[in-house]
Amino acid sequence: MRVPVIDCHVHLAGLGGGGSGCRIAPRLARRLPVRYLLWRHGIPPGGRTDDPDDRFAAYLAAQVATAQRVDFAVALAFDARYDEAGHRLDNETLFFVPNDYLLSVCDRHPELLPGVSIHPYREDALDELERCVAGGAVAVKWLPSVQGMDPAERRCIPFYERLVELALPLICHTGREHVFPPRFLPLEDPRRLVLPLEVGVTVIAAHAGSLGALTGREGFGDRVALSAAWPNLYADLSGMSIPGRGRHLALLARCRHLHDRLVHGSDYPVEPMVLPFARDLGRARVRELRRIRNPFDRDVALKGALGLPAALFDRAYHLLSRVRGPGGATVHRGGRGR
Numbered sequence: 001m002r003v004p005v006i007d008c009h010v011h012l013a014g015l016g017g018g019g020s021g022c023r024i025a026p027r028l029a030r031r032l033p034v035r036y037l038l039w040r041h042g043i044p045p046g047g048r049t050d051d052p053d054d055r056f057a058a059y060l061a062a063q064v065a066t067a068q069r070v071d072f073a074v075a076l077a078f079d080a081r082y083d084e085a086g087h088r089l090d091n092e093t094l095f096f097v098p099n100d101y102l103l104s105v106c107d108r109h110p111e112l113l114p115g116v117s118i119h120p121y122r123e124d125a126l127d128e129l130e131r132c133v134a135g136g137a138v139a140v141k142w143l144p145s146v147q148g149m150d151p152a153e154r155r156c157i158p159f160y161e162r163l164v165e166l167a168l169p170l171i172c173h174t175g176r177e178h179v180f181p182p183r184f185l186p187l188e189d190p191r192r193l194v195l196p197l198e199v200g201v202t203v204i205a206a207h208a209g210s211l212g213a214l215t216g217r218e219g220f221g222d223r224v225a226l227s228a229a230w231p232n233l234y235a236d237l238s239g240m241s242i243p244g245r246g247r248h249l250a251l252l253a254r255c256r257h258l259h260d261r262l263v264h265g266s267d268y269p270v271e272p273m274v275l276p277f278a279r280d281l282g283r284a285r286v287r288e289l290r291r292i293r294n295p296f297d298r299d300v301a302l303k304g305a306l307g308l309p310a311a312l313f314d315r316a317y318h319l320l321s322r323v324r325g326p327g328g329a330t331v332h333r334g335g336r337g338r
Contacts, residue, residue, distance in 0.1 A: 007266050012075050041056060077101070099131075172193060204235065204319075
């Protein structure tokens with residue numbers, strides 16, 4: 001039986017239309033990368049909430065449903081910022097996608113699997129984790145440099161221990177963040193993931209510690225070095241089919257000793273770009289790839305053309321089907337009736 005191909009890193013977004021509870025702060029919406037993504041995917045700028053966020057969710061699900069090379073995608077929530085005392089900081093939260101909205105979207109769209117987001121400093125973090133697992137969660141997603149959690153903070157250990165018991169992967173951003181304004185830059189360092197790895201959490205280092213720009217400190221080498229020491233450390237290839245990160249994607253394609261630690265992800269609505277790989281692939285192959293209209297199919301085809309193995313696209317299934325909960329059972333049986 002063919003193993004389903006799962007894209008482990010796809011984002012929901014919205015402005016709160018239809019009562020979704022989503023939010024994009026005005027100062028984030030003014031940033032050029034965000035303005036482009038809002039325009040590209042038909043999300044109205046300027047803080048309007050009269051257009052339901054469900055329209056983007058339905059479009060995302062339709063893109064997955066019509067893909068020929070991808071069967072499911074893990075859609076990601078995004079928790080608010082919390083301070084050291086566990087107080088929610090709405091005024092400092094630039095982007096918010098509630099777990100409730102994510103779970104409701106995934107209930108309506110069987111192509112989407114829920115990747116929840118839970119700040120570990122919340123007083124109710126463990127209760128929220130149990131609630132989300134009961135609702136079908138297959139992973140937890142953090143972006144520490146924006147949300148403010150420190151993966152190396154020992155207060156997170158009870159949360160990590162429960163992740164281990166549930167076999168629930170932690171997808172944690174690593175490397176330079178280029179969409180959000182920089183805030184907690186030291187928290188981008190993959191070396192801060194040592195504590196959850198020591199506890200036994202299956203950690204997926206999002207973006208493989210790669211750089212989103214050509215300046216500043218990058219964590220790519222640190223993430224590669226950590227792989228040798230921690231068999232429970234993986235890396236997703238999301239958002240790497242773009243300038244800046246593309247050089248690391250091409251490098252990973254040549255590093256065959258790392259291939260069994262790589263997981264497929266796209267970072268949609270960030271769409272894969274083919275032109276940065278013209279030197280690696282040649283003009284004819286670039287033209288062929290650019291003709292693939294579905295962005296999920298184009299991303300898979302691009303990674304295959306670079307020489308990444310077919311097993312890359314099976315790995316998310318093998319990791320997520322282990323989850324001890326309804327979400328893992330859903331993945332194991334190949335979806336919810338698709």
